[in-house]
């Protein structure tokens with residue numbers, strides 16, 4: 001879809017893929033045929049720019065046909081460059097302006113708790129948006145309000161637009177900061193599915209405080225020429241690079257096109 | 264000057280002009296400092312950063328902090344430029360700009376790149392369409408929107424040379440080059456790009472090129488359109504506008520911005536007080552942007568030369584009534 005769109009973000013979506021896929025297929029309580037189901041868990045992408053993984057998962061789950069992915073970022077599409085609440089089934093909030101998702105998630109979590117409902121809220125966050133002051137207002141408030149139906153997942157890939165996060169504006173020691181704010185902190189290898197599953201389970205059984213899963217990940221995970229390179233933040237692959245990337249990820253453009261046509 | 268898609272018109276980026284001028288300013292003025300928020304390359308402050316690393320601060324993704332740090336730097340005697348995407352530079356920092364920067368008339372220059380629909384596929388979240396209005400209503404603020412690469416260079420120099428806060432709107436995509444390196448420029452003074460007496464097309468930014476092209480279309484129908492480039496939306500050139508209203512008796516404004524509160528409103532505010540004439544407004548009509556290619560979006564939202572030309576015919580009709 002990124003090759004077809006000729007613009008968009010590649011590196012971040014790949015670092016989120018393992019924990020986000022696990023979330024949708026093994027953890028979430030949701031009904032793709034009824035996106036507004038009152039019993040659903042919510043997923044808010046505070047890092048709006050990772051729409052490639054967001055939309056791919058929504059399509060794979062059946063919120064809309066896979067072939068729609070090829071309209072990503074084009075005029076008239078429901079798959080906007082950044083998530084649009086009013087356009088796309090399964091998108092729970094309009095984001096794209098960083099550092100707002102945790103506050104939104106907190107509001108949803110509070111609303112659900114008020115109604116005595118068991119639904120959970122997952123907030124996908126990036127490392128660089130921890131540079132925004134607003135993120136920390138939400139971190140403080142979530143602990144203060146003791147929302148245990150809120151689970152943030154932090155894609156700690158140490159990359160942002162202008163370079164390595166640690167060199168541009170270091171957010172570390174990030175786990176200690178969350179602990180100091182009285183969050184339940186779980187640190188994992190964000191590409192180890194067993195660790196990911198275990199973290200979601202532990203978050204679910206935590207009472208009295210919100211949980212942050214700090215997922216240590218790699219920018220551009222799974223594609224040799226992208227891995228660890230911040231320059232892949234906001235660029236799509238060329239058709240050749242796309243083919244190479246797909247083959248490294250165990251598929252081909254041909255297989256993909258066939259799936260899209262049949263969707 | 265005819266500017267048409269597909270013809271061999273030179274196109275360049277206004278953000279590039281800004282970046283080049285900023286590096287030049289750095290050489291002449293040791294007290295110019297530059298801040299950005301993790302978008303160094305996209306807003307082209309990389310030239311300045313490479314040449315003057317000790318006067319450059321990458322604040323990370325933290326626009327509000329950046330804006331108030333710039334305020335502090337200006338209190339310490341520096342000329343502080345902050346540069347990020349226009350939506351974040353304006354809306355995210357609005358309280359800081361209003362209460363800290365403008366209220367104290369601080370020497371902070373706010374540069375909003377990726378203004379307007381030309382931002383393209385990133386979509387509504389990244390297409391600033393309201394910042395000219397938001398900035399224009401703030402006391403002490405000056406608002407500039409260059410029509411091309413060279414004008415962006417001049418506007419950057421003017422921003423540094425004029426004390427107090429200033430907002431500069433730039434665009435992501437390459438747009439036609441309409442002026443030359445040595446064209447004159449005075450902050451607050453509009454530029455007549457084409458003479459004419461039947462209708463005045465008052466435009467800013469990329470819409471100046473669309474207005475010039477509209478004027479050529481109108482000429483074929485025997486309509487003589489004046490084209491005015493308002494590179495400074497505030498303070499606006501009242502004298503030039505009143506003269507245009509007197510000479511032409513009809514005005515069309517064109518902006519890559521919400522029609523409410525932007526250039527069109529500013530022009531109307533001047534004219535209703537002194538010389539009301541029929542007006543039409545080309546701009547985004549109270550809606551958000553969307554993903555698509557830049558020029559595709561200008562067409563979709565009715566911001567092309569053809570739209571300006573039809574509005575001109577309509578407004579001329581009204582003047583005859």
Ligand SMILES: Cc1ncc(C[n+]2csc(CCOP(=O)(O)OP(=O)(O)O)c2C)c(N)n1
Pocket residue numbers: 009011012013047049096097098099125126127128129157159160161233300301302324326351355
């Ligand atoms: C408020 C705000 N400021 C700036 C941007 C522009 N921007 C988009 S993504 C990004 C960097 C984000 O870094 P990270 O979340 O670590 O993403 P990754 O590179 O890991 O995908 C920036 C600065 C934005 N979208 N919102």
